[in-house]
Amino acid sequence: MELIDGNQIAAALIAELKAEVAQISGRKPCIALVRVGEDPASVSYVKKKEKTAAEIGITSRVILPPVTITPAELFALLDQLNSDPTVDGILVQSPLPKGFDEVAVFRRVLATKDVDGFNTLNLGKIAQEDPSGFVSCTPAGIMELLARSGVDLKGKHVVVVGRSLIVGKPVALLALQKKAGANGTVTICHSQTRDLPGIVRQADVLIAAIGRAEMITADMVKPGVVVIDVGINRLPDPSKKSGFRLVGDVHFPTVSLLASKITPVPGGVGPMTVAMLMKNTVKAFRLQAAH
């Protein structure tokens, strides 16, 4: 079994971006990070994004509106950022507090600054295989992990478990694309799928984006499978200072014995998500500079 080391691959990507940004004279790429509320996971994700941006030389502008902000006020803030020529990318940290229509918020971000790739136009561009759009960071990170680990999806049976707009659907479309590294034969499963184990067992490449701790067990995979575990789940663990440990959607101790390659949790997909956000920000800067 070979471990697909997301930390190492993300570090390589970050070093490449750092070298690229160093070549930019004058104003550096800038990302606005908007976080509403104090969701602990969101606080740590935004911190990580800010830190990675600084490491690369990308300017970040962290905006923390009060939790009492109304949807209309948030729209006004996004409109302001949309028209600010010194802001290249905008990220609104999900989840937003109750009362916000997240999809409407994602739509409000200008497509050319939508570095998170959740805008309708950018999601559509994945389906159209139009490379001018922004691919959402987790699916893009998964494809980058596979490519940099030497996994070519051509002709392989790729089983995606999960059909969210954030991970499952876009990654399935990317795996299906008619381009080098992709060309997979894709099956998408979800909570209503009949005989999930039977389908997962057929996978040459399994992408698990479910959000259920260690749900995929060794009896559900075939030997030699490549496993990308997107899930981030907290299991109570009194031996840890935090009181919990992070696990994926795949039961790593047993599935890793059968897999040819597998991502760990943490240290697999997670670091790639942040690295791809930075890659998208540099792309947005180039787009803005070209106009």
Ligand code: NDP
């Ligand atoms: P969602 O909850 O939006 O989607 C989960 C999907 O899994 C749904 O399509 C759901 O089906 C399906 N599902 C749930 N239970 C089952 C089941 N028992 N059998 C089969 N399918 C099931 O989650 P996300 O896509 O946003 O995230 C998935 C996981 O990935 C989470 O753990 C999340 O924390 C993690 N994540 C990690 C990221 C990273 O950077 N590493 C980034 C984003 C997410 P249905 O549609 O029918 O409800």
